[in-house]
Amino acid sequence: MTVRPGTPVPAEPPRPDPALRAALEAELDDAVALRHALHRDPRLSGDEADSRDLVLAALGDLAVPELVADTGAMLRLGTPPDAGLPAVAVRAELDALPVVERTGLPFSATGPAAHVCGHDVHVAALVAVVRALGRVGADRVPAPLLAVFQPREEKAPSGAADVAADPRFAAHEVGAVLGVHVQPELPRGTVSVRGGPVNASADEIEIEVHGRGGHGGYPHRTRDPVLALAQIVTAVHHIVSRRVDPMAAGVITLGQMEAGSAPNVVPETATARGTVRALDASRDELLAALREVVESTARAYDCSATLTVVPNEPAVVNDDALARTVSRALGSRRSDDPGTTEPAAEGLVLDTTFRSCGADDFSHYGEVLPSLMLFVGAAAAGTTPGDGPGLHHPEFSPDDAMVGEVARALLAAVTAAGAALAAPVPAAAPPA
Known part of the structure; x- marks a missing residue:
């Protein structure tokens, strides 16, 4: 399958609309409550219908959902596909792991499955972004949003591969796909964006x-x-x-x-x-x-x-142009200067160096479309990144404030990617 060209980089980094930012903040309490509900009653890969339905109930009648990959769903906000404007897709994972949780949280899972990879945080953050757009109007972002609540990230057959190959997904004329993952190997308050291979x-x-x-x-x-x-x-x-x-x-x-x-x-x-x-x-x-x-x-x-x-x-390979666009929207640090950090626009510190030999089926989207995986730091306050419980550990659980941190990073990334897709492509120079 032919990979579409990389996205153009706008001259000025776009920022989220202030009204949309305010709407997002107003959604975070409900998003945290949704996170608790998902965390308390997790579902394993291939059995996510209950989690999907919980998400769709939280979204109400904002858009008509389409079921995808058996137990997943996607829904679009903004202009319809026939309007000719490419959509920005955002993937969040529904499934949990076959692990007995030992976090001691009041909303801890008590059975043989647990959200110890942060998927509950990702889903709740994406729901907050979608609901914020529903509050103020999808025209507050430069391109339509396709929210993909994907099953089977943790276990084959890959839910991402199924979504990416689905004609209904292709019918949305997606121009870029975004994903986000909490990452305890990064300091809290950090968001990492870089081009090239980032997961093995x-x-x-x-x-x-x-x-x-x-x-x-x-x-x-x-x-x-x-x-x-x-x-x-x-x-x-x-x-x-x-x-x-x-x-x-x-x-x-x-x-x-x-x-x-x-x-x-x-x-x-x-x-x-x-x-x-x-x-x-x-x-x-x-x-x-x-x-x-x-x-x-x-x-x-x-x-x-x-x-x-x-x-x-396959490896997760971030689109270079999309990474430059989103990193400029999150902060102004040059990607060729990896030795320094400075405050980013969304209250996070921008990093352009992190990558790991973890794996993610998000890579299947990158096989067919420009894609970008962001990592949001989840190391517990006062700890050295990597020293505390890591991904898939029975005691791993980001605190609730991370729902907002992930949601803010997603909103900035959606805005930047949408602006890049909506920007006119420069005409090719005439031959000499």
Whole structure:
């Protein structure tokens, strides 16, 4: 599929309409209450219909929703698609994780699922933006807004891939897609915007080693797959350090191993499962090197091995022009001066350096459209970023004030992206 050209950069950074800013502030109490309701009663990937309906009830009759990706929804504010003005889409994720929460919050989830990745904050913030536009009129932003409440970010099949491929999404003539994520690796009060790769690709892998089982007291009669797998685990962790450019980012993690049924029996097979992530590193080259190391190491121990790869997300690659436009709207610090920060327009500090080997299915939007993922700092006050509970940890939960911080960043980004889409594209210079 052809990727649309990057968005133009307006001469002056656009700012949200003051009336719209005031309307947003007036929506935050209700948005926090919605966040509590979503957090208290979370839904796992593929089972988000109840959460979706809660969101749609909070939005009332602002727009006619369209159901998408089975348990998601999207709704448009502003001129209709046939008006010829590209829309700005904003994605927020509905699903929770299969984690037992340990936050101790009064609105804590009590079952086997929890919002420990901040999706409840993202959804509540987007609802606040949509409701603010409903208060003062969608004409307060330069382009129509398409709010996408997406299911299945945490688990395949990807909800983003389904939305991006849906003809109903394409019918909205989307010109840019925005996403936002709370990030405990960033200081509180910071918003990070930068072009290029910001999240890694992520593929699941399974390594199965086949040997010859037998009695633990007669190892010479066996071909031990556990020993072979142990050497494979050691060897694959050398791939990034010795087969990948040290200036490029990639990571291989083997987080699960299984073998055997008794302490005195050499089993027939041993299995390891994990993930392969590539930010700057070549995804294909990393997987090819992994396969070579797995198979050759097993042969060295007179065993055989198979590598199964389940492709998940490509890397999240932010559109450069869109990143410049939004960063200029959030603050005036030059993107070529990463060593300093200065106050941003929305009460946050602008950062243009953060990226990580986390993964997000938001990347599927970037495969077909200019897209931009923003990160809003969530490190708890008085702590060093990264020292406290992180994303997916049972104790991770941003405080309620982050709903407003995320909403303000989103509103500024929507305004800037909409202005870029509405700006006339300069005519090409005539040939010399």
